[in-house]
Amino acid sequence: MDEGEEKGLISRGRYELKFRGTECLNCGHPLGMSDKYCPNCAQANSTKKLTIKDFFDEFLCNLINYDSKLLATLYALLVKPGTITRDYIKGKRVSYTNPFRFLLSLAFLYFLMVSYGGAFSNLDDLKLDEKINQTGPLSFSFDGDKTAEERKKDSIESEVKLDKLFRGLDSIKTNNPEIDKGIQGLDTLEYFIKAQELKEKQKDSFMTADPRSYFQRLKEDPDSGFLKRMEFFFVQLRNDSITSYAEAKAKYDIDDSWKTKLAFNASKSSLRAWRQPGTWLNDTIAKLPFVIFFFLPIFTIFISVVYIRKKYTYTDHLIFSFHNQSLLFILLILSWIIDSIFDWSTAIIFLLIFGVYLFQSMRKFYNQGFFKTSIKYLFLNSVFTFLAIITVLLLGIGSVFTY
Numbered sequence: 084m085d086e087g088e089e090k091g092l093i094s095r096g097r098y099e100l101k102f103r104g105t106e107c108l109n110c111g112h113p114l115g116m117s118d119k120y121c122p123n124c125a126q127a128n129s130t131k132k133l134t135i136k137d138f139f140d141e142f143l144c145n146l147i148n149y150d151s152k153l154l155a156t157l158y159a160l161l162v163k164p165g166t167i168t169r170d171y172i173k174g175k176r177v178s179y180t181n182p183f184r185f186l187l188s189l190a191f192l193y194f195l196m197v198s199y200g201g202a203f204s205n206l207d208d209l210k211l212d213e214k215i216n217q218t219g220p221l222s223f224s225f226d227g228d229k230t231a232e233e234r235k236k237d238s239i240e241s242e243v244k245l246d247k248l249f250r251g252l253d254s255i256k257t258n259n260p261e262i263d264k265g266i267q268g269l270d271t272l273e274y275f276i277k278a279q280e281l282k283e284k285q286k287d288s289f290m291t292a293d294p295r296s297y298f299q300r301l302k303e304d305p306d307s308g309f310l311k312r313m314e315f316f317f318v319q320l321r322n323d324s325i326t327s328y329a330e331a332k333a334k335y336d337i338d339d340s341w342k343t344k345l346a347f348n349a350s351k352s353s354l355r356a357w358r359q360p361g362t363w364l365n366d367t368i369a370k371l372p373f374v375i376f377f378f379l380p381i382f383t384i385f386i387s388v389v390y391i392r393k394k395y396t397y398t399d400h401l402i403f404s405f406h407n408q409s410l411l412f413i414l415l416i417l418s419w420i421i422d423s424i425f426d427w428s429t430a431i432i433f434l435l436i437f438g439v440y441l442f443q444s445m446r447k448f449y450n451q452g453f454f455k456t457s458i459k460y461l462f463l464n465s466v467f468t469f470l471a472i473i474t475v476l477l478l479g480i481g482s483v484f485t486y
Contacts, residue, residue, distance in 0.1 A: 097127065097129040097131045097133075097137050098119055098127065098128075098129060099131075100116065102129045102130050102131040103116050103118070103119075103128050103129065103130070104128060104129075104130045107121040107123065107124060107126060107128065108126070108130070109121065109124050109126040110123050110124045110126070112124065114128050152178065152179060152180045153180055155178045155179055156179045156180045156185060157413070159179065160406065160409065160410045160413070161410070161413075163447075164440050164441075164443040164444035164447055164448075165403075165443070165444040165445070165446070165447035165448030165449075166447065166448075167179060167406055168399075168402055168403045168406050168444075168448050169447075169448055171402055171406075172395075172399045172402060182402050182405040182406055182409065183405060185405075185409050186375075186405045186408055186409045186412070187372060187376070189409055189412035189413060189416070190371070190372035190375055190412055191372050192412075192416065193412050193415055193416050193419070194368050194369060194371050194372055196416065196419055197368055197419065198365040198368050198369055199365075290315060290318055290319075291318065291322060294315070294319055294323070294334075294335050295334070295335050295336050297315065298315060298335050298336070298337055299336070301315060302338060309342055309345070309346055312342065312343060312346035312347075313346045313349055313350045313353075314350075315346075316331065316346055316347045316350035316351070317350040317353065317354060319331065319335070320350060320351055320354050321354065328344060328347050328348070331347060348484070348485075349484040352484050352485055353484065356482070363482065366482065367478060367479065367482040370478065370482070371478070374474060374478055375408070378470065378471070378474050379401065379404050379405070379408065380401060381470065382404065382466065382467055382470055383397065383400045383401045383404050384397075385463060385466045386400045386403070386404065386463060387400050389459050389462065389463060390449055390459070393449055403444075403448055406444075407440075407441055407444060410437065410440060411437050414433040414434075414436060414437050415430070415433065417433065418430050418432075418433040441460070442456065442457075442460050445459065445460060
Protein backbone atom coordinates (compact mmCIF):
# COMPACT_ATOMS: atom_id res chain seq x y z
CA MET A 84 0.00 0.00 0.00
CA ASP A 85 1.54 3.32 -1.03
CA GLU A 86 1.47 6.54 1.01
CA GLY A 87 -1.43 8.09 -0.97
CA GLU A 88 -3.66 5.07 -0.46
CA GLU A 89 -2.79 4.97 3.20
CA LYS A 90 -3.70 8.63 3.64
CA GLY A 91 -7.02 7.96 1.92
CA LEU A 92 -7.83 5.27 4.46
CA ILE A 93 -6.99 7.23 7.58
CA SER A 94 -9.82 8.97 9.48
CA ARG A 95 -10.03 10.64 12.84
CA GLY A 96 -11.04 9.25 16.21
CA ARG A 97 -12.55 5.75 16.30
CA TYR A 98 -12.18 5.41 12.54
CA GLU A 99 -8.39 5.61 12.39
CA LEU A 100 -6.73 2.83 10.45
CA LYS A 101 -5.09 1.34 13.53
CA PHE A 102 -8.51 0.68 15.12
CA ARG A 103 -10.02 -1.19 12.15
CA GLY A 104 -10.68 -4.91 12.47
CA THR A 105 -10.93 -7.81 10.07
CA GLU A 106 -14.34 -8.95 11.29
CA CYS A 107 -17.52 -7.04 12.15
CA LEU A 108 -18.09 -7.05 15.91
CA ASN A 109 -21.87 -6.97 15.36
CA CYS A 110 -22.61 -9.60 12.68
CA GLY A 111 -19.23 -11.33 12.13
CA HIS A 112 -18.99 -10.34 8.46
CA PRO A 113 -15.37 -10.39 7.11
CA LEU A 114 -13.92 -6.89 6.69
CA GLY A 115 -10.94 -5.35 4.96
CA MET A 116 -8.81 -2.51 6.21
CA SER A 117 -10.48 -0.22 3.67
CA ASP A 118 -13.96 -0.90 5.12
CA LYS A 119 -14.96 2.00 7.34
CA TYR A 120 -18.38 0.42 7.83
CA CYS A 121 -19.63 -3.15 7.62
CA PRO A 122 -21.28 -3.69 4.20
CA ASN A 123 -23.65 -6.22 5.78
CA CYS A 124 -25.07 -4.36 8.83
CA ALA A 125 -23.58 -0.84 8.45
CA GLN A 126 -21.93 -0.83 11.89
CA ALA A 127 -18.70 1.16 12.16
CA ASN A 128 -15.53 -0.92 11.73
CA SER A 129 -13.71 0.07 14.92
CA THR A 130 -12.22 -1.86 17.81
CA LYS A 131 -11.51 1.25 19.86
CA LYS A 132 -13.08 1.55 23.32
CA LEU A 133 -15.76 4.24 23.41
CA THR A 134 -15.01 7.52 25.15
CA ILE A 135 -17.14 10.58 25.95
CA LYS A 136 -15.43 12.40 23.08
CA ASP A 137 -16.45 9.61 20.66
CA PHE A 138 -20.09 9.93 21.74
CA PHE A 139 -19.97 13.70 21.30
CA ASP A 140 -18.31 13.46 17.86
CA GLU A 141 -20.87 10.91 16.61
CA PHE A 142 -23.74 13.00 17.96
CA LEU A 143 -22.55 16.08 16.05
CA CYS A 144 -21.96 14.02 12.92
CA ASN A 145 -25.45 12.50 13.05
CA LEU A 146 -26.99 15.88 13.82
CA ILE A 147 -25.30 17.55 10.86
CA ASN A 148 -26.23 14.63 8.63
CA TYR A 149 -29.89 14.83 9.74
CA ASP A 150 -29.89 18.61 9.32
CA SER A 151 -28.71 18.27 5.73
CA LYS A 152 -31.47 15.76 5.02
CA LEU A 153 -34.00 17.96 6.78
CA LEU A 154 -33.02 21.03 4.77
CA ALA A 155 -33.16 19.06 1.51
CA THR A 156 -36.60 17.70 2.44
CA LEU A 157 -37.95 21.11 3.43
CA TYR A 158 -36.60 22.70 0.25
CA ALA A 159 -38.15 20.03 -1.98
CA LEU A 160 -41.49 20.19 -0.13
CA LEU A 161 -41.76 23.97 -0.24
CA VAL A 162 -40.31 24.72 -3.68
CA LYS A 163 -41.00 21.59 -5.77
CA PRO A 164 -44.53 20.23 -5.17
CA GLY A 165 -44.76 16.52 -6.02
CA THR A 166 -41.08 16.23 -6.94
CA ILE A 167 -39.91 14.83 -3.62
CA THR A 168 -42.39 11.94 -3.80
CA ARG A 169 -41.39 11.10 -7.35
CA ASP A 170 -37.68 11.12 -6.39
CA TYR A 171 -38.30 9.05 -3.29
CA ILE A 172 -40.22 6.24 -5.01
CA LYS A 173 -37.60 6.16 -7.79
CA GLY A 174 -34.94 5.34 -5.20
CA LYS A 175 -33.40 8.75 -4.42
CA ARG A 176 -33.91 8.38 -0.66
CA VAL A 177 -30.57 9.06 1.03
CA SER A 178 -30.91 12.82 0.54
CA TYR A 179 -34.35 13.01 2.22
CA THR A 180 -35.75 12.14 5.62
CA ASN A 181 -38.02 9.13 6.03
CA PRO A 182 -41.56 10.39 5.16
CA PHE A 183 -43.24 8.36 7.91
CA ARG A 184 -40.84 9.51 10.64
CA PHE A 185 -40.89 13.09 9.32
CA LEU A 186 -44.69 13.31 9.43
CA LEU A 187 -44.83 11.72 12.88
CA SER A 188 -42.28 14.23 14.23
CA LEU A 189 -44.15 17.20 12.76
CA ALA A 190 -47.51 15.95 14.05
CA PHE A 191 -46.15 15.49 17.57
CA LEU A 192 -44.48 18.90 17.48
CA TYR A 193 -47.60 20.72 16.28
CA PHE A 194 -50.04 19.09 18.70
CA LEU A 195 -47.55 19.54 21.53
CA MET A 196 -47.41 23.26 20.76
CA VAL A 197 -51.21 23.51 20.60
CA SER A 198 -51.78 21.43 23.75
CA TYR A 199 -49.31 23.28 25.95
CA GLY A 200 -49.72 26.69 24.40
CA GLY A 201 -52.34 27.66 26.98
CA ALA A 202 -55.27 27.72 24.56
CA PHE A 203 -57.40 25.27 26.54
CA SER A 204 -55.95 25.38 30.04
CA ASN A 205 -58.33 28.14 31.19
CA LEU A 206 -61.37 26.02 30.33
CA ASP A 207 -60.89 24.02 33.54
CA ASP A 208 -61.67 27.20 35.51
CA LEU A 209 -65.18 27.45 34.03
CA LYS A 210 -66.48 24.85 36.55
CA LEU A 211 -69.03 23.51 34.08
CA ASP A 212 -70.05 20.76 36.50
CA GLU A 213 -71.52 23.39 38.82
CA LYS A 214 -73.35 25.12 35.96
CA ILE A 215 -75.06 22.19 34.27
CA ASN A 216 -78.48 20.98 35.24
CA GLN A 217 -79.67 17.55 34.12
CA THR A 218 -82.96 17.75 32.22
CA GLY A 219 -83.33 14.21 30.94
CA PRO A 220 -81.38 11.10 29.91
CA LEU A 221 -77.94 12.42 29.00
CA SER A 222 -79.37 15.90 28.31
CA PHE A 223 -78.30 19.00 30.15
CA SER A 224 -79.03 22.71 30.34
CA PHE A 225 -76.64 25.48 31.40
CA ASP A 226 -77.66 27.83 34.21
CA GLY A 227 -74.54 29.99 34.14
CA ASP A 228 -73.49 31.30 37.54
CA LYS A 229 -76.91 30.87 39.17
CA THR A 230 -77.17 29.29 42.59
CA ALA A 231 -79.36 26.28 43.39
CA GLU A 232 -82.00 28.59 44.94
CA GLU A 233 -82.03 30.82 41.84
CA ARG A 234 -82.43 27.79 39.57
CA LYS A 235 -85.32 26.52 41.70
CA LYS A 236 -86.96 29.97 41.63
CA ASP A 237 -86.60 30.16 37.82
CA SER A 238 -88.16 26.70 37.50
CA ILE A 239 -91.16 27.69 39.63
CA GLU A 240 -91.62 30.94 37.67
CA SER A 241 -91.50 29.04 34.38
CA GLU A 242 -94.17 26.63 35.61
CA VAL A 243 -96.41 29.51 36.72
CA LYS A 244 -96.04 31.29 33.37
CA LEU A 245 -96.76 28.09 31.46
CA ASP A 246 -99.83 27.42 33.62
CA LYS A 247 -101.15 30.98 33.02
CA LEU A 248 -100.62 30.54 29.28
CA PHE A 249 -102.67 27.36 29.08
CA ARG A 250 -105.39 28.78 31.41
CA GLY A 251 -105.69 31.73 29.05
CA LEU A 252 -106.08 29.39 26.11
CA ASP A 253 -108.86 27.51 27.97
CA SER A 254 -110.91 30.74 28.19
CA ILE A 255 -110.62 31.47 24.46
CA LYS A 256 -113.67 30.59 22.41
CA THR A 257 -114.06 31.39 18.72
CA ASN A 258 -116.64 30.76 16.05
CA ASN A 259 -114.08 28.98 13.92
CA PRO A 260 -114.16 25.16 14.45
CA GLU A 261 -110.60 24.76 13.13
CA ILE A 262 -109.18 27.26 15.64
CA ASP A 263 -111.16 25.70 18.52
CA LYS A 264 -109.83 22.30 17.51
CA GLY A 265 -106.29 23.67 17.56
CA ILE A 266 -106.81 25.12 21.06
CA GLN A 267 -108.04 21.73 22.26
CA GLY A 268 -104.85 20.25 20.84
CA LEU A 269 -102.84 22.71 22.94
CA ASP A 270 -104.73 21.49 26.02
CA THR A 271 -103.56 17.99 25.17
CA LEU A 272 -100.01 19.36 24.78
CA GLU A 273 -100.29 20.97 28.24
CA TYR A 274 -101.26 17.62 29.74
CA PHE A 275 -98.37 15.88 27.95
CA ILE A 276 -95.78 18.45 29.07
CA LYS A 277 -96.91 18.37 32.70
CA ALA A 278 -97.04 14.57 32.67
CA GLN A 279 -93.47 14.41 31.37
CA GLU A 280 -92.29 16.94 33.97
CA LEU A 281 -93.95 14.96 36.75
CA LYS A 282 -92.47 11.72 35.45
CA GLU A 283 -88.94 13.20 35.37
CA LYS A 284 -89.30 14.63 38.89
CA GLN A 285 -90.57 11.32 40.27
CA LYS A 286 -87.76 9.44 38.54
CA ASP A 287 -85.07 11.83 39.81
CA SER A 288 -86.46 11.72 43.34
CA PHE A 289 -86.62 7.93 43.31
CA MET A 290 -83.13 7.65 41.79
CA THR A 291 -81.65 9.88 44.50
CA ALA A 292 -83.70 8.63 47.47
CA ASP A 293 -83.44 4.89 46.81
CA PRO A 294 -80.78 4.20 44.16
CA ARG A 295 -80.56 0.48 45.02
CA SER A 296 -84.26 -0.11 44.26
CA TYR A 297 -84.10 2.11 41.21
CA PHE A 298 -81.27 0.06 39.70
CA GLN A 299 -83.11 -3.17 40.46
CA ARG A 300 -86.00 -1.84 38.41
CA LEU A 301 -83.57 -1.04 35.61
CA LYS A 302 -82.32 -4.64 35.65
CA GLU A 303 -85.87 -6.01 35.55
CA ASP A 304 -87.01 -3.64 32.80
CA PRO A 305 -86.39 -5.26 29.36
CA ASP A 306 -86.40 -1.81 27.75
CA SER A 307 -83.66 -0.56 30.06
CA GLY A 308 -80.65 -0.02 27.85
CA PHE A 309 -77.13 1.34 28.06
CA LEU A 310 -78.12 5.03 28.12
CA LYS A 311 -80.44 4.64 31.12
CA ARG A 312 -77.67 2.98 33.09
CA MET A 313 -75.31 5.76 32.09
CA GLU A 314 -77.85 8.30 33.33
CA PHE A 315 -78.16 6.47 36.66
CA PHE A 316 -74.40 6.37 37.24
CA PHE A 317 -73.97 9.97 36.09
CA VAL A 318 -76.47 11.17 38.69
CA GLN A 319 -74.97 9.04 41.47
CA LEU A 320 -71.41 10.10 40.68
CA ARG A 321 -72.45 13.75 40.88
CA ASN A 322 -74.54 13.45 44.05
CA ASP A 323 -72.99 10.54 45.97
CA SER A 324 -69.51 9.81 47.32
CA ILE A 325 -68.72 6.79 45.12
CA THR A 326 -65.49 6.91 43.13
CA SER A 327 -65.04 3.37 41.78
CA TYR A 328 -67.06 0.55 40.25
CA ALA A 329 -66.37 -1.66 43.25
CA GLU A 330 -67.98 0.94 45.56
CA ALA A 331 -70.99 1.29 43.25
CA LYS A 332 -71.39 -2.49 43.08
CA ALA A 333 -71.39 -2.84 46.87
CA LYS A 334 -73.60 0.17 47.54
CA TYR A 335 -76.28 -0.29 44.87
CA ASP A 336 -76.17 -4.09 44.44
CA ILE A 337 -75.53 -3.74 40.72
CA ASP A 338 -74.81 -6.67 38.43
CA ASP A 339 -71.34 -7.47 37.13
CA SER A 340 -72.19 -7.46 33.41
CA TRP A 341 -69.99 -5.84 30.76
CA LYS A 342 -72.82 -3.45 29.85
CA THR A 343 -73.03 -2.13 33.42
CA LYS A 344 -69.25 -1.76 33.73
CA LEU A 345 -69.09 0.08 30.42
CA ALA A 346 -71.95 2.38 31.46
CA PHE A 347 -70.22 3.21 34.76
CA ASN A 348 -66.84 3.91 33.13
CA ALA A 349 -68.46 5.99 30.39
CA SER A 350 -70.39 8.05 32.95
CA LYS A 351 -67.30 8.57 35.07
CA SER A 352 -65.22 9.61 32.07
CA SER A 353 -67.88 11.96 30.70
CA LEU A 354 -68.26 13.58 34.13
CA ARG A 355 -64.50 14.15 34.30
CA ALA A 356 -64.66 15.72 30.84
CA TRP A 357 -67.39 18.09 32.10
CA ARG A 358 -65.34 19.01 35.14
CA GLN A 359 -62.03 19.42 33.29
CA PRO A 360 -62.85 20.36 29.66
CA GLY A 361 -59.44 21.94 29.07
CA THR A 362 -57.54 18.90 30.28
CA TRP A 363 -59.85 16.64 28.28
CA LEU A 364 -59.22 18.63 25.08
CA ASN A 365 -55.46 18.48 25.62
CA ASP A 366 -55.69 14.74 26.22
CA THR A 367 -57.75 14.31 23.04
CA ILE A 368 -55.37 16.43 20.96
CA ALA A 369 -52.44 14.36 22.22
CA LYS A 370 -54.02 11.31 20.53
CA LEU A 371 -54.33 12.97 17.13
CA PRO A 372 -50.83 12.06 15.82
CA PHE A 373 -51.69 8.38 16.26
CA VAL A 374 -55.14 8.87 14.72
CA ILE A 375 -53.57 10.42 11.63
CA PHE A 376 -51.64 7.23 10.90
CA PHE A 377 -54.88 5.24 10.94
CA PHE A 378 -56.72 7.89 8.94
CA LEU A 379 -54.25 8.43 6.08
CA PRO A 380 -54.03 4.75 5.00
CA ILE A 381 -57.84 4.71 4.67
CA PHE A 382 -57.84 7.95 2.68
CA THR A 383 -55.05 6.60 0.47
CA ILE A 384 -57.41 3.85 -0.72
CA PHE A 385 -59.53 6.54 -2.39
CA ILE A 386 -56.42 8.06 -4.01
CA SER A 387 -55.52 4.62 -5.39
CA VAL A 388 -59.01 4.23 -6.87
CA VAL A 389 -59.01 7.71 -8.42
CA TYR A 390 -55.60 7.14 -10.00
CA ILE A 391 -56.09 3.45 -10.72
CA ARG A 392 -54.76 3.80 -14.28
CA LYS A 393 -51.47 5.20 -13.08
CA LYS A 394 -48.67 2.70 -12.54
CA TYR A 395 -48.24 3.52 -8.88
CA THR A 396 -48.55 1.10 -5.98
CA TYR A 397 -50.59 1.73 -2.84
CA THR A 398 -47.35 2.50 -0.98
CA ASP A 399 -46.45 5.14 -3.57
CA HIS A 400 -49.80 6.86 -3.01
CA LEU A 401 -49.30 6.61 0.75
CA ILE A 402 -45.88 8.30 0.53
CA PHE A 403 -47.52 11.06 -1.52
CA SER A 404 -50.09 11.51 1.29
CA PHE A 405 -47.36 11.58 3.94
CA HIS A 406 -45.41 14.28 2.11
CA ASN A 407 -48.47 16.50 1.61
CA GLN A 408 -49.60 16.13 5.21
CA SER A 409 -46.07 16.96 6.33
CA LEU A 410 -46.24 20.25 4.46
CA LEU A 411 -49.64 20.96 6.01
CA PHE A 412 -48.16 20.58 9.49
CA ILE A 413 -45.19 22.78 8.55
CA LEU A 414 -47.59 25.54 7.48
CA LEU A 415 -49.72 25.09 10.61
CA ILE A 416 -46.62 25.33 12.81
CA LEU A 417 -45.58 28.53 11.03
CA SER A 418 -49.11 29.89 11.45
CA TRP A 419 -49.11 29.05 15.17
CA ILE A 420 -45.74 30.75 15.70
CA ILE A 421 -46.79 33.90 13.84
CA ASP A 422 -50.13 34.08 15.65
CA SER A 423 -48.41 33.62 19.03
CA ILE A 424 -45.87 36.37 18.38
CA PHE A 425 -48.04 38.97 16.67
CA ASP A 426 -51.48 37.98 18.01
CA TRP A 427 -52.79 37.50 14.47
CA SER A 428 -55.06 34.86 12.94
CA THR A 429 -53.30 33.43 9.89
CA ALA A 430 -54.58 29.84 9.85
CA ILE A 431 -56.99 30.44 6.95
CA ILE A 432 -54.25 32.07 4.87
CA PHE A 433 -51.90 29.12 5.36
CA LEU A 434 -54.70 26.63 4.63
CA LEU A 435 -55.36 28.44 1.33
CA ILE A 436 -51.65 28.24 0.53
CA PHE A 437 -51.77 24.52 1.22
CA GLY A 438 -54.80 24.14 -1.05
CA VAL A 439 -52.90 25.71 -3.97
CA TYR A 440 -49.81 23.65 -3.17
CA LEU A 441 -51.79 20.38 -3.06
CA PHE A 442 -53.30 21.07 -6.48
CA GLN A 443 -49.87 21.71 -8.00
CA SER A 444 -48.47 18.64 -6.26
CA MET A 445 -51.21 16.42 -7.74
CA ARG A 446 -50.64 17.84 -11.21
CA LYS A 447 -46.88 17.29 -11.17
CA PHE A 448 -46.76 13.93 -9.43
CA TYR A 449 -49.55 12.28 -11.42
CA ASN A 450 -48.73 14.24 -14.59
CA GLN A 451 -52.31 15.11 -15.58
CA GLY A 452 -53.93 18.22 -17.03
CA PHE A 453 -55.76 21.04 -15.29
CA PHE A 454 -59.30 19.75 -15.88
CA LYS A 455 -58.73 16.14 -14.75
CA THR A 456 -56.73 17.26 -11.74
CA SER A 457 -59.46 19.75 -10.78
CA ILE A 458 -62.18 17.07 -10.79
CA LYS A 459 -60.06 14.64 -8.77
CA TYR A 460 -58.90 17.43 -6.47
CA LEU A 461 -62.50 18.37 -5.57
CA PHE A 462 -63.55 14.74 -5.12
CA LEU A 463 -60.60 13.75 -2.95
CA ASN A 464 -60.90 16.86 -0.78
CA SER A 465 -64.60 16.13 -0.27
CA VAL A 466 -63.74 12.56 0.77
CA PHE A 467 -60.95 13.85 3.02
CA THR A 468 -63.30 16.33 4.72
CA PHE A 469 -65.98 13.68 5.25
CA LEU A 470 -63.52 11.14 6.67
CA ALA A 471 -61.91 13.82 8.87
CA ILE A 472 -65.30 14.81 10.36
CA ILE A 473 -66.18 11.18 11.07
CA THR A 474 -62.74 10.57 12.60
CA VAL A 475 -62.92 13.66 14.83
CA LEU A 476 -66.45 12.73 16.00
CA LEU A 477 -65.40 9.17 16.82
CA LEU A 478 -62.28 10.43 18.58
CA GLY A 479 -64.30 12.95 20.59
CA ILE A 480 -66.92 10.39 21.63
CA GLY A 481 -64.29 7.80 22.38
CA SER A 482 -62.26 10.31 24.41
CA VAL A 483 -65.30 11.27 26.49
CA PHE A 484 -66.01 7.62 27.29
CA THR A 485 -62.39 6.69 28.00
CA TYR A 486 -60.98 9.87 29.59
